Amino acid sequence: MVNDQTPGTASATPPEITYQDNLDWVDWAALNHDLAVDRFDNGRSNEQLEKSFANSYATCVAWCRGQVIGTARVLSDGVCNAYLIDVWTSSKFRRRGVAREMIRRLSERLDGQHIYLQADPDNVDIYRRLGFKEQPSGMSKIVGRWLTNSNSA
Numbered sequence: 001m002v003n004d005q006t007p008g009t010a011s012a013t014p015p016e017i018t019y020q021d022n023l024d025w026v027d028w029a030a031l032n033h034d035l036a037v038d039r040f041d042n043g044r045s046n047e048q049l050e051k052s053f054a055n056s057y058a059t060c061v062a063w064c065r066g067q068v069i070g071t072a073r074v075l076s077d078g079v080c081n082a083y084l085i086d087v088w089t090s091s092k093f094r095r096r097g098v099a100r101e102m103i104r105r106l107s108e109r110l111d112g113q114h115i116y117l118q119a120d121p122d123n124v125d126i127y128r129r130l131g132f133k134e135q136p137s138g139m140s141k142i143v144g145r146w147l148t149n150s151n152s153a
Contacts, residue, residue: 015064017098019105023053026061031068040088043147057082058109060102062089069093072102074110082110084117103130 028046035041035049044052053059053073062070069090076082084106089098107115118138119127128134 017069017093018063019101020061020063021059021105023050023059023061025063026050026053026068031071034068034090035088038088038091048147052086058106060105062093062098062102064093070098070102072099072106074106074115076110076113080113082113082115084115087117099126100130 028050032041032044032046032049053071056073057076057078059073060071061068070088070093072084072087074082074084084103087099087103089096115132116135117127117132118140119132124134
């Protein structure tokens with residue numbers, strides 16, 4: 001349970017937050033809209049967003065009152081290397097342990113694996129508190145043009 005009070009309002013019944021590892025009920029257009037509103041959009045179409053999650057090793061979706069309020073997913077070889085990505089919590093639910101719980105649930109499925117992530121400077125302390133350590137040289141490369149396969153789902 002999480003407290004969903006707005007400062008200065010009367011006490012309300014805290015909404016229940018649930019977590020799922022399946023994607024059956026996700027409305028991808030609504031999620032893509034919410035990501036854009038929270039400035040967490042990287043340009044994927046609804047279909048690309050769905051495909052990204054469907055092709056993941058493991059996913060975790062946080063729900064409250066029928067709406068997706070958090071996402072996280074992992075790419076993994078299933079042996080020793082995993083990459084944690086798309087960790088997002090709706091701005092209305094931040095600082096309430098939603099991301100921590102999604103990461104905990106995903107980590108349980110990655111026993112013995114090195115979990116890597118890329119974090120914005122604003123979020124480094126959050127991941128440190130979860131046991132992640134900085135590695136000084138992360139690198140990336142885009143092959144071709146970014147999201148050129150936008151017509152394929």
